[in-house]
Amino acid sequence: MARPLKLYNHSVAPNPRRVRIFATEKGIELSLEEVDILAGQSRTSEFLAKNSSGGVPVLELDDGSYLSESVAICRYLEGLHPEPNLLGRDLREQAEIERWNRRMELELFAAIGRTVQNTSSIFQGRFKQFPDYGEAQRTVVYQRLERMDRELNGHQFVAGDRFTITDITALVAIEIGGRLADIKIAPELASLTRWHEVVSSRPSAKA
Secondary structure, X not given: OOOOEEEEEOOOOHHHHHHHHHHHHHOOOEEEEEOOHHHOHHHOHHHHOOOOOOOOXXXXXXXXXXXXXXXXXXXXXXXXXXXXXXXXXXXXXXXXHHHHHHHHHHHXXXXXXXXXXXXXXXXXXXXXXXXXXXXXXXXXXXXXXHHHHHHHOOOXXXXXXXXXXXXXXXXXXXXXXXXXXXXXXXXXXXXXXXXXXXXXXXXXHHO
């Protein structure tokens, strides 16, 4: 029996969580090695040899090489275990899922990240914060959530009618925003609220 693939992980960071949820959806067992990124463990020479960008997640492959970046890791896992499919079954669906995942990354995840980095106490003293900029990004986040609510009207999931990587990206972004920047889904956003209840109740969301 093949040993589980090792994932260099951080239990709170959103990008490793994307990979954990993705793997759980596929029934893939991962061996997790915790990397304390707040203590600088991802910036040591030993870790930088695995990922020169100095971040997690990083997947250690059977040949001793390393794969970084969460979506790249998810693509690798999808190749190993094509079902349940989370990245698209044909070219048209793959393009559609990629389109929506990029939107969730660039328009939601990134704005939430900038809000957290510039307003959360967890980053105080780690680098210079710009609280006014962080609050401006919070406004961007809430505007994007309102738009997401409209986009979900008539759709069960972000990229259509089935759960995909796009839902994972949006879920981890919104929940890290809630945890570290008090970002909440307004109750009047009924479609977004319904979606969040559905995806956050999946067993994989506990990964």
